Amino acid sequence: MVNEQSEQLDAVFHALADPTRRAMLRNLAREPHSVSDLAAPFAMSLVAASKHIRVLERAGLVRRQITGRTHICHLDARPMHGGLEWMRHYEQYWHRSLDDLETLLRAEDAAAQKPAGSDRK
């Protein structure tokens, strides 16, 4: 189960699971940024911002171009493709989820109407 594609999905979803990193990607979608410009809008140290950038790099979502002392970060959105395809597969379940949940919620309502101290754990 743990293969290269799976590890790539782990890294991409992990990278996207943070509001600072998502905001960095939004800013990079407008144009490439130096590391310090990319870090500037966030109320955190450059060290903390750099850690977020490294998480994005490990996921392949940011590429760093080094010219002399300047590090320019570029968005590479391609690794999102696998994540998008993975999630797209579940679109078919949204409506089924609704039917399924309706049944579930009705059962919960029925259970809630039982006297307190019944068989719920």
Added chain:
Amino acid sequence: MVNEQSEQLDAVFHALADPTRRAMLRNLAREPHSVSDLAAPFAMSLVAASKHIRVLERAGLVRRQITGRTHICHLDARPMHGGLEWMRHYEQYWHRSLDDLETLLRAEDAAAQKPAGSDRK
């Protein structure tokens, strides 16, 4: 920046950033499972599997129906919608990423052809 929608995205992407949790969702997409049946295929303790299930519940991707002593887990794919929409926005950048990266890689090739000990850091 940190609002309810953002926290929901954090929770969904975090839940998807693990191969065991993704496999659990795949199994739930086929049919609802009891907690022990959902945990069974994985080489881990029931406690460890339960932690993964709780991460999925916190993201709203799994709903638990409690009937007596039996806990039945149901897939609720709806919270993926926000994540899918977020990623879909970046599809437009895939081709731009390619052009941008071509320029970047050419620059890197040119830099690699410089003598060692040059101005890279």
